[in-house]
Amino acid sequence: MAMWIQAQQLQGDALHQMQALYGQHFPIEVRHYLAQWIESQPWDSVDLDNPGEEAKAKRLLDNLVAELQKKAQVQGGEDGFLLKIKLGHLASQFKSTYDRCPFELVRCIKHILQSEQRLVQEATNASSGIGGQAMDTLSQRHQQINQAFEELRLATQETENELRKLQHSQEYFIIQYQENLRIQAQLSSLSSVPPAERTQREAALQSKRATVEAWLAREASTLQKYRLDLADQHQKTLGLLRKQQTLILDEELIQWKRRQQLAGNGGPHEGGLDVLQSWCEKLADLIWQNRQQIRRCEHLTQQLPLPGSIEELLTKLNADITDIISALVTSTFIIEKQPPQVLKTQTKFAATVRLLVGGKLNVHMNPPQVKAVIVSEQQAKALLKNESTHSESSGEILNNNCVMEYHQATGTLSAHFRNMSLKRIKRSDRRGAESVTEEKFTILFESQFSIGGNELVFHVKTLSLPVVVIVHGSQDNNATATVLWDNAFAEPGRVPFLVPDKVLWTQLCEALDMKYKAEMHSGRGLTEDNLVFLAQKAFSNSSNNPEDYRNMTISWAQFNRENLPGRNFTFWQWFDGVVELMKKHLKPHWNDGAILGFVNKQQAQDMLMSKPNGTFLLRFSDSEIGGITIAWVAENPNKQGERLVWNLLPYTTKDFSIRSLADRISDLNHLLFLYPDRAKDEVFAKYYTPPLCMSKPVDGYVKPQIKQVVPEFTTPNPEPCAGVVFMDQTASSSGSHSNNFGVYSSISDNMLDPDGDFDLEDTMDVARHVEELLRRPMANQWSSQQS
Numbered sequence: 001m002a003m004w005i006q007a008q009q010l011q012g013d014a015l016h017q018m019q020a021l022y023g024q025h026f027p028i029e030v031r032h033y034l035a036q037w038i039e040s041q042p043w044d045s046v047d048l049d050n051p052g053e054e055a056k057a058k059r060l061l062d063n064l065v066a067e068l069q070k071k072a073q074v075q076g077g078e079d080g081f082l083l084k085i086k087l088g089h090l091a092s093q094f095k096s097t098y099d100r101c102p103f104e105l106v107r108c109i110k111h112i113l114q115s116e117q118r119l120v121q122e123a124t125n126a127s128s129g130i131g132g133q134a135m136d137t138l139s140q141r142h143q144q145i146n147q148a149f150e151e152l153r154l155a156t157q158e159t160e161n162e163l164r165k166l167q168h169s170q171e172y173f174i175i176q177y178q179e180n181l182r183i184q185a186q187l188s189s190l191s192s193v194p195p196a197e198r199t200q201r202e203a204a205l206q207s208k209r210a211t212v213e214a215w216l217a218r219e220a221s222t223l224q225k226y227r228l229d230l231a232d233q234h235q236k237t238l239g240l241l242r243k244q245q246t247l248i249l250d251e252e253l254i255q256w257k258r259r260q261q262l263a264g265n266g267g268p269h270e271g272g273l274d275v276l277q278s279w280c281e282k283l284a285d286l287i288w289q290n291r292q293q294i295r296r297c298e299h300l301t302q303q304l305p306l307p308g309s310i311e312e313l314l315t316k317l318n319a320d321i322t323d324i325i326s327a328l329v330t331s332t333f334i335i336e337k338q339p340p341q342v343l344k345t346q347t348k349f350a351a352t353v354r355l356l357v358g359g360k361l362n363v364h365m366n367p368p369q370v371k372a373v374i375v376s377e378q379q380a381k382a383l384l385k386n387e388s389t390h391s392e393s394s395g396e397i398l399n400n401n402c403v404m405e406y407h408q409a410t411g412t413l414s415a416h417f418r419n420m421s422l423k424r425i426k427r428s429d430r431r432g433a434e435s436v437t438e439e440k441f442t443i444l445f446e447s448q449f450s451i452g453g454n455e456l457v458f459h460v461k462t463l464s465l466p467v468v469v470i471v472h473g474s475q476d477n478n479a480t481a482t483v484l485w486d487n488a489f490a491e492p493g494r495v496p497f498l499v500p501d502k503v504l505w506t507q508l509c510e511a512l513d514m515k516y517k518a519e520m521h522s523g524r525g526l527t528e529d530n531l532v533f534l535a536q537k538a539f540s541n542s543s544n545n546p547e548d549y550r551n552m553t554i555s556w557a558q559f560n561r562e563n564l565p566g567r568n569f570t571f572w573q574w575f576d577g578v579v580e581l582m583k584k585h586l587k588p589h590w591n592d593g594a595i596l597g598f599v600n601k602q603q604a605q606d607m608l609m610s611k612p613n614g615t616f617l618l619r620f621s622d623s624e625i626g627g628i629t630i631a632w633v634a635e636n637p638n639k640q641g642e643r644l645v646w647n648l649l650p651y652t653t654k655d656f657s658i659r660s661l662a663d664r665i666s667d668l669n670h671l672l673f674l675y676p677d678r679a680k681d682e683v684f685a686k687y688y689t690p691p692l693c694m695s696k697p698v699d700g701y702v703k704p705q706i707k708q709v710v711p712e713f714t715t716p717n718p719e720p721c722a723g724v725v726f727m728d729q730t731a732s733s734s735g736s737h738s739n740n741f742g743v744y745s746s747i748s749d750n751m752l753d754p755d756g757d758f759d760l761e762d763t764m765d766v767a768r769h770v771e772e773l774l775r776r777p778m779a780n781q782w783s784s785q786q787s
Helices: 002-007 012-020 028-033 035-039 051-073 077-098 102-126 130-192 195-263 274-303 310-331 377-384 473-489 505-520 528-539 556-560 571-591 601-608 661-667 680-687 760-775 778-786
Strands: 333-337 342-344 348-355 369-376 395-398 401-403 405-407 412-425 441-451 456-463 468-470 502-504 553-555 615-620 628-635 643-647 705-709 723-731 738-746
Touching (some): 035 051, 051 077, 051 102, 077 102, 195 310, 274 310, 333 441, 342 473, 369 412, 505 553, 528 571, 553 556
Antiparallel strands (some): 369 401, 369 441, 502 553, 705 723, 723 738
């Protein structure tokens, strides 16, 4: 499938050449929907010039038709109806077209695959980008794995052929051995024969016995050599199997798990398991075939014992092959869908566990049950050392048992936990300054099943990614910090759940950028200037040179245990507050490039002072978690010819739940240009709320509207004040009277000044007053005014 993924990325003439490979003889839909299957088949092993290979080509044709029919059957719903008909028709078309000439199908597919590979290789060579190199590396690695499987298939087929020869030779040996015993019995019975006849017959039998025994001696030596040679071949095959299994389990599967962990920080999705399952199933099939061959060799040895060390050698081979399949089974019991890493008690959560080789080894014939328990970090360590007590846990999970289900269409064996809930948690003693949101747990999934008719019994276990348990939403922020640090800096094969206490600043930058882009659902991440701003905040450093931070390290304590200087929050709490504000209310504006955000007060002033009056920018508040402020340049009303940069009181998510950022900017007429020189309506007009028109009253009321203002700077006070105007037009449903009522709430002068120092409580008083007016029936307000 890797080749088809690359082929779809071809452009220009290469894309047209690729498309020209397909037609009625081989529709492109077949290539697309059976991409993985097509690329995994041994087309190159068919010798098109050898008529004896026609049966092999016929099997490939029949399998292709069966795959198309299978694909058609799993299509469902309105969108899948036409595809189901199309694929079914193609299956019939292939059967009728190539049934009498299966070589033509093989020739066609070989040509297509070779041409695609050439086109992709040419495009890769022409590209100097990292992405092209990465894709080429991926293709080479997959090609290496597929070539190794072909080598293993041939080796297994060869040992199977040799085993059959050995079996036939041994059967003939036994027949001759029985013949020798019969001759000996005849010699023993000669005592009752007359002497003259006895001499004649005894000489003939002795000669025949000598011939048979000589043959048996030679053949016994040959059989022993056959057995040793076959054991040596099996030894080599086991070496290849180990190498292939290491490549798939210790590299490909570990990389998939790493991608899964990084996806918890917002990294790219880890990708499907279809390719990995296909590889693991091939491994299981080959391992099982070789194990059965070794057991047959043992049976032949027991059936006909011969002098030598073959029995000990076969016993070791059997033990080795059993270890290999045990490692495969236990390693492929994995968590396809992780439980949430920040887990709140009394809240439903889900997870999915999958056994990649379950279908191939027929585990689904007697579907096993999977149990989930929550364990502490110390208990997880004991589990890996096989020191734990069975079913030891650190809490109680409801609905924690699930039977694995087999999906025939996809060949997957999975357990879907849909309604688990953590009822209670038992915390361990904390160390030093560690808080409850730094304590890590994990969900242990375990099951037991047998394969080969109870021949081998497995008790499999797998641990989820670290889980931080919280009991209140206020703990989510710090719990997320623990999870982000663990996901970003955990190393494969670690002791649960050790992570470095310090990391390079550049490493943390990658994690923060990944998280930020994911939350914004955008390719616009953190720029180098943004990261310098964050470094200045994290290290209390004023340098603007990114090189000054490149080799610096940041500790966990600096990240989310120690407060920033002069603040009552940590670096992470400030950053997470920005992320929460942006993703809830300001995501479109960030993606439009309208928010600079990561700019301090002095930088904002330097940037704006060179711009015309009315130029403004949006920056994140340094003093307020999840706050964003508007800074703009304007004349000083109290000093002719002097200009100042003003900073509006930071907005938070509560403010934007009342009125959006775009509408607030629209309200402020003195804001003219978004830095550097874009007219504000050009940027924000598409987000403005349409003005309300007088509409028919509902239950005697017309919907009110709220508007933000910053009054003209005409007061004797040198520091201007800001305000919010609430206009409510109310009409009585009975028509008895109507009135207009206006309220102006002034924000005290310490809430808006050139230095940007504000009093949050005063602002919230205004907001609460406005919200109260919004909720109060107009008639009651009028009555209170009259009284």
